[in-house]
Amino acid sequence: xxxxxxxxxxxxxxxxxxxxxxxxxxxxxxxxxxxxxxxxxxxxxxxxxxxxxxxxxxxxxxxxxxxxxxxxxxxxxxxxxxxxxxxxxxxxxxxxxxxxxxxxxxxxxxxxxxxxxxxxxxxxxxxxxxxxxxxxxxxxxxxxxxxxxxxxxxxxxxxxxxxxxxxxxxxxxxxxxxxxxxxxxxxxxxxxxxxxxx
Amino acid sequence: xxxxxxxxxxxxxxxxxxxxxxxxxxxxxxxxxxxxxxxxxxxxxxxxxxxxxxxxxxxxxxxxxxxxxxxxxxxxxxxxxxxxxxxxxxxxxxxxxxxxxxxxxxxxxxxxxxxxxxxxxxxxxxxxxxxxxxxxxxxxxxxxxxxxxxxxxxxxxxxxxxxxxxxxxxxxxxxxxxxxxxxxxxxxxxxxxxxxxx
Numbered sequence: 536x537x538x539x540x541x542x543x544x545x546x547x548x549x550x551x552x553x554x555x556x557x558x559x560x561x562x563x564x565x566x567x568x569x570x571x572x573x574x575x576x577x578x579x580x581x582x583x584x585x586x587x588x589x590x591x592x593x594x595x596x597x598x599x600x601x602x603x604x605x606x607x608x609x610x611x612x613x614x615x616x617x618x619x620x621x622x623x624x625x626x627x628x629x630x631x632x633x634x635x636x637x638x639x640x641x642x643x644x645x646x647x648x649x650x651x652x653x654x655x656x657x658x659x660x661x662x663x664x665x666x667x668x669x670x671x672x673x674x675x676x677x678x679x680x681x682x683x684x685x686x687x688x689x690x691x692x693x694x695x696x697x698x699x700x701x702x703x704x705x706x707x708x709x710x711x712x713x714x715x716x717x718x719x720x721x722x723x724x725x726x727x728x729x730x731x732x733x
Numbered sequence: 734x735x736x737x738x739x740x741x742x743x744x745x746x747x748x749x750x751x752x753x754x755x756x757x758x759x760x761x762x763x764x765x766x767x768x769x770x771x772x773x774x775x776x777x778x779x780x781x782x783x784x785x786x787x788x789x790x791x792x793x794x795x796x797x798x799x800x801x802x803x804x805x806x807x808x809x810x811x812x813x814x815x816x817x818x819x820x821x822x823x824x825x826x827x828x829x830x831x832x833x834x835x836x837x838x839x840x841x842x843x844x845x846x847x848x849x850x851x852x853x854x855x856x857x858x859x860x861x862x863x864x865x866x867x868x869x870x871x872x873x874x875x876x877x878x879x880x881x882x883x884x885x886x887x888x889x890x891x892x893x894x895x896x897x898x899x900x901x902x903x904x905x906x907x908x909x910x911x912x913x914x915x916x917x918x919x920x921x922x923x924x925x926x927x928x929x930x931x
Contacts, residue, residue: 687917
């Protein structure tokens, strides 16, 4: 990962052209089929410059989405404690990010995904390739069930974000994080590791 | 309830003026403090005309929100089977409405509530006065816990709607309703009738 030292490198127009080309490529072709080379071609820059500005293809996707956290850092931390209480750790991490200043980027992302099919497509692709793929092989469950487990988790987490931060329905909106962790943790635990309907 | 017979009664401009005045009143003052008389005054019509067009204050709120179903009809049906399996019945009813043509109004409502604080306020007020209030005294749980139980249910249901109908994340987006009912029903059952953190 390219270390960021406060100031972002490079010409802002060039950066924006690369990010636009990346969004188009990731939404139209999907993450796996999109290439740095192709994105650089669309943005009319050298592929080395894309690597120089953004690092890996994963990092470029993260920048293109303006995602509030890096799943490459967060997902391993949530997984690190093992399967017991993983649901609670996941809610704790999720609420921690959203209660922090980074939550504003999350709200902006939800607003955009709801009003814009393009962003919805990018978000689907991001959840699948950047979040769920990092969980694969790390949980002791049937890998074939992981997409269902992951998307059930996504329903509860995006709904929690909606009600707490966007619609702001009380008492969830101002509930103590520990209460939410205790209430919602078991839901995610069951979606991730419990028996599922077939 | 005023029976609708296909054609909506009255002058469209007058209807729209009443609905605009109602949205303002319900959002600014709340459902309980808003009055048909005050709304009629803002819309510069006779209160009897508001009753004639929309029926009760509940019905006026429903029309103002363009809510996809009438909680006055749906909530008693979900409650009618008793507390056992109420979670499953709730998901079944919810998915049934959203999978029907009425789901389009739900998607429009979510889009509006996410981008517009005014609609978010109306939606909060609607959930509290039109949905949760109808459940009060019908469930064998501490009434003081009902707002928390209700808002936890709301997190899971709006998140299910977001992922299935708006973001359309697979496999939840095209999952068989029975699978969703079996997966999500126990979550709502626990939120409604299970032990809660205090």
